[in-house]
Amino acid sequence: MASRVPIWFMVVCLLSLTGVRAEESESKEFVLTLDHSNFSDTVGKHDFVVVEFYAPWCGHCKNLAPEYEKAASILSSHDPPIVLAKVDANEEVNKDLAAQFDVKGFPTIKILRNGGKSSQDYNGPREADGIVEYLKKQSGPASVEIKSVEDASNLIVDKKIVVVGIFPKLSGEEFEKYTALSEKLRSDYEFGHTTDAKLLPRGESSVTGPLIRLFKPFDELVVDFKDFDVAASEKFVEDASVPIVTVFDNDRSNHPFVIKFFNSQNAKAMLFLSFSSDIADAFRSKFHEVAEKFRTEGVSFLVGDLEASQGAFQYFGLREDQVPLIVIQTNDGQKYLKPNLEPDHIAPWVKEFKEGKVQPYKKSEPIPEQNNEPVKVVVADTLQEIVFNSGKNVLLEFYAPWCGHCKSLAPILEEVAVSYESDPDVIIAKLDSTANDIPNDTFEVKGYPTVYFKTASGKILLYDEDRTKEAIIAFIEKNREKIEKEESGKKIEKEESGKDEL
Ligand SMILES: *[C@@H]1O[C@H](CO)[C@@H](O)[C@H](O)[C@H]1NC(C)=O
Ligand SMILES: *[C@@H]1O[C@H](CO)[C@@H](O)[C@H](O)[C@H]1NC(C)=O
Numbered sequence: 001m002a003s004r005v006p007i008w009f010m011v012v013c014l015l016s017l018t019g020v021r022a023e024e025s026e027s028k029e030f031v032l033t034l035d036h037s038n039f040s041d042t043v044g045k046h047d048f049v050v051v052e053f054y055a056p057w058c059g060h061c062k063n064l065a066p067e068y069e070k071a072a073s074i075l076s077s078h079d080p081p082i083v084l085a086k087v088d089a090n091e092e093v094n095k096d097l098a099a100q101f102d103v104k105g106f107p108t109i110k111i112l113r114n115g116g117k118s119s120q121d122y123n124g125p126r127e128a129d130g131i132v133e134y135l136k137k138q139s140g141p142a143s144v145e146i147k148s149v150e151d152a153s154n155l156i157v158d159k160k161i162v163v164v165g166i167f168p169k170l171s172g173e174e175f176e177k178y179t180a181l182s183e184k185l186r187s188d189y190e191f192g193h194t195t196d197a198k199l200l201p202r203g204e205s206s207v208t209g210p211l212i213r214l215f216k217p218f219d220e221l222v223v224d225f226k227d228f229d230v231a232a233s234e235k236f237v238e239d240a241s242v243p244i245v246t247v248f249d250n251d252r253s254n255h256p257f258v259i260k261f262f263n264s265q266n267a268k269a270m271l272f273l274s275f276s277s278d279i280a281d282a283f284r285s286k287f288h289e290v291a292e293k294f295r296t297e298g299v300s301f302l303v304g305d306l307e308a309s310q311g312a313f314q315y316f317g318l319r320e321d322q323v324p325l326i327v328i329q330t331n332d333g334q335k336y337l338k339p340n341l342e343p344d345h346i347a348p349w350v351k352e353f354k355e356g357k358v359q360p361y362k363k364s365e366p367i368p369e370q371n372n373e374p375v376k377v378v379v380a381d382t383l384q385e386i387v388f389n390s391g392k393n394v395l396l397e398f399y400a401p402w403c404g405h406c407k408s409l410a411p412i413l414e415e416v417a418v419s420y421e422s423d424p425d426v427i428i429a430k431l432d433s434t435a436n437d438i439p440n441d442t443f444e445v446k447g448y449p450t451v452y453f454k455t456a457s458g459k460i461l462l463y464d465e466d467r468t469k470e471a472i473i474a475f476i477e478k479n480r481e482k483i484e485k486e487e488s489g490k491k492i493e494k495e496e497s498g499k500d501e502l
Pocket of ligand 2: 331332333440441
């Protein structure tokens with residue numbers, strides 16, 4: 001399943017269409033440099049190899065580089081040696097390779113096993129010692145045997161989900177299925193097995209198994225499960241390891257749970273408030289009550305500290321003066337917002353949401369007071385009016401403020417707009433996609449800039465030609481439609497100029 005973790009949460013650089021080339025440093029020794037030409041051959045020779053996809057301009061990659069190199073040097077003397085490699089995914093020739101591994105941000109690190117036949121995400125730390133420890137564990141057996149209380153306390157540590165199989169003997173069908181489960185989920189959880197439940201810190205100690213016991217640092221702390229079918233036990237582990245309320249703050253040890261939260265198929269209810277405020281406890285305990293009630297009804301719950309949530313606020317178009325607030329995001333991309341709420345509002349509002357009584361919320365920049373530049377500014381709240389209901393031919397650019405190709409296109413679009421200024425039937429417009437929600441069933445915007453043309457009668461065409469003034473004008477001339485009735489055309493135009501100063 002592709003990850004649904006939102007970009008605002010990930011500690012990565014976004015894939016950018018405008019990579020800047022940086023200087024290669026020459027002093028690297030232990031990390032193998034791979035590219036499209038030798039990737040398969042090299043990976044094919046190893047049972048276990050780690051590959052970092054990076055971009056030279058990405059700051060998070062630069063921070064990782066010396067740690068990764070140090071880890072590679074330590075792990076080169078591990079028995080057997082563990083190989084760390086890297087691929088410059090910014091290089092045009094390596095982009096297919098990166099796409100094959102679903103690289104969406106940098107750095108993306110993958111663990112490849114069996115000569116590259118299986119691959120999993122590296123979810124470990126980003127400093128040398130942590131990387132070394134994590135990879136040693138990953139390259140060993142997926143589940144470790146617990147033979148003493150000390151083994152148990154080494155494995156079952158705070159802040160981690162740990163799964164332990166309890167068996168009368170370490171063989172047989174259940175044990176094999178458990179081993180398969182541990183291999184499948186090893187990158188996300190710690191696994192152990194034992195023949196003696198008394199060694200474990202929590203749970204009924206008289207059991208002999210076969211039994212799967214999950215330890216977690218929240219809620220009921222320990223849960224048992226008896227079905228060894230791999231699909232059933234996988235679902236058990238996934239479900240049991242989601243907190244009733246996930247906490248999002250600056251504590252990185254909570255982040256694996258945040259990732260799980262976003263990967264869930266449920267609607268996602270997020271309460272944002274300042275954890276240091278006096279009212280935080282009252283809110284959190286009410287929210288927890290609501291979560292216990294609705295978690296079985298397809299809603300997951302997260303409480304986020306305002307201090308850690310700038311990215312989320314930008315993404316959802318929220319403001320600090322709306323805090324405390326709840327935003328619910330559903331899988332069809334709709335959002336629902338309850339700003340400035342009181343603890344007692346939480347339950348009734350979530351109930352109303354479940355009953356379909358809450359109107360979706362749309363992120364929009366404010367409607368510009370002045371809109372008299374040649375290229376008109378469209379925001380989410382004026383999209384209907386300017387683009388769909390104007391009855392005109394509209395060329396609309398979806399851009400991002402940070403995008404270099406958009407900056408290059410801007411003066412060209414401006415020239416096009418100037419040449420249509422005296423033509424009442426054609427509008428040239430732009431919309432900041434990072435600050436406005438757009439209906440994704442009408443416009444598919446995967447990269448920036450994306451340019452669409454809506455004809456007077458409402459046909460939607462993707463502009464996929466050269467980004468030159470001549471080509472754009474030729475396209476408009478080829479596809480523009482006459483405005484049907486003089487009368488109604490004029491009428492619409494009048495209404496609009498009254499409202500928008502178009
Ligand atoms: C793979 O090819 C690149 C480019 O030719 C080279 O820099 C790199 O050293 C090669 N790596 C290996 C392991 O052969
Ligand atoms: C677009 O919206 C539809 C339904 O509204 C949803 O199923 C789909 O996942 C959305 N696609 C993206 C890329 O957000």
